Amino acid sequence: MTDFLTLYSPATVANMVCGFDVLGFALEAPCDTMHLRLTNQPGITIEHEDDFNLPTEPARNVAGAALLALLKAAPAGTGFEVRIRKAILPGSGIGSSAASAAGAVVGANRLLGSIFSREELVRFAMFGEEVASGARHADNIAPAIYGGVTLIRSVEPLDVVPLSAPPLHVTVVHPQIEVRTADARQMLKQQVPLKAAIRQWANVAGLVAGLLQADYQLIGRSLEDVIVEPVRSILIPGFAAVKARSLEAGALGGGISGSGPSIFMLSKDEPTAQAVAAAMRTVYEQLGVDFHIHVSTINPAGVQFKE
């Protein structure tokens, strides 16, 4: 593997409660490991070093579709060989497909001498998301590539706004049930009450101000979703209990990660994030639902290369 570039592509949390479809952040862990190298013949070869049986045909593979989009803008004759070892479980709601797509294009760009901007890489990687969920969204892709917390102000034209944030500790619980992104999307009403929309954008404004001004209490007060969570949380067993217990344990707030089933909570410090993890564990042990828990910080760098 000495002639391969090795990188780590992070899990991400999209939506951030009130910021449905527009906010997201990157986690330090878990991360997928990817190896990429340039090849002599054009085209893309994908191998998996894990047991998820994901497709390897480039057009049907998330990393492959992202690289095919990149190849159209790359010098003629370019080819990549990609090996992927996923640690972010597909279907967990913490940006598994985004990690594959983001890692692939960031790695490819490095191998090509960094000829593309981060915005261009986001655009390429969105083709990977389209393969995974049918929608070319960027709310996991952008934080995976930029790191930290990102705002997608607009997809067309693409406008990614990186947002500074104070130190935050994240507890994510992934109950082992399946929620398909496409199903979770279909549950949403196409019309929402204006009153609820106003309350939502007041909270989004509060959350952005809280992040940029490092005001933890304001972040906590603003983590309220009156539009999506009331509908989607029904799909997640134990959601209300996890949320109530986490707040009791000291979390600032949190909610559904992406379209679920993972639930994330933000805390001001590591001991609180661990106490939140213990509270989540209790809920799912009592419910008899298998689960994974990750305790992490926000990853400020996004995809990282092995030195």
Place this chain on the structure above:
Amino acid sequence: MTDFLTLYSPATVANMVCGFDVLGFALEAPCDTMHLRLTNQPGITIEHEDDFNLPTEPARNVAGAALLALLKAAPAGTGFEVRIRKAILPGSGIGSSAASAAGAVVGANRLLGSIFSREELVRFAMFGEEVASGARHADNIAPAIYGGVTLIRSVEPLDVVPLSAPPLHVTVVHPQIEVRTADARQMLKQQVPLKAAIRQWANVAGLVAGLLQADYQLIGRSLEDVIVEPVRSILIPGFAAVKARSLEAGALGGGISGSGPSIFMLSKDEPTAQAVAAAMRTVYEQLGVDFHIHVSTINPAGVQFKE
């Protein structure tokens, strides 16, 4: 008038395009002038030093209703005499009623030895807004009292978030037509498409980030309203032309001030704000509509006392 406290209460711009019902900012000019003093007998006396024929009965007067709310929390036996000279035309859409209500309670609080917090003053002043428009809203009141740009994250419980902003120059044109706030409210649909709501909160997030990060271009890109402006701007003759000409003249962006009919535009510097004023003038001269124009900066202090 030597025993009167004299203060200047500023005009304010509510909504700030995408931030309908939640954002607002204070202007340096125009300002109402108010004189207040404590009286020996309890209750409120109001006199007007202008020609607007506003009611003087306290319960029907905006400043009076705000002071009646304050009196309920003040020491028994307190009374105020208030003289008001309005320079902010009632019905102009730049917070005329909010200026009366905010000035009254800020002045009264100073006379009482500053016993109330700014949030309490906002709560009292909202009773004045109720007299004026039937709704106890705070998006003009808060910037008049706090100064600068404010976010009302929540009205109940009240959560006012002051937002820092880079230097901004404001051009306001007030075409001399009548738009009643209550009518403008009734035009709005009670249900909005989820897609439009998402676009709106993406822009609100972008605007808050642009203000706090002093990113003028981001402020400009985020000044887009896909929900309220398309409906309400129909009531304002020349709206589309004013907007188009102002952007051509270099404005960052802008839109309806409050519920209109005033239109405001933000610019990075004073010469641009003057060029925008010239563009607005041309539009209304061609249309044959009388108008007033104000060129101002954002007022960082809110209500100010004469020293």
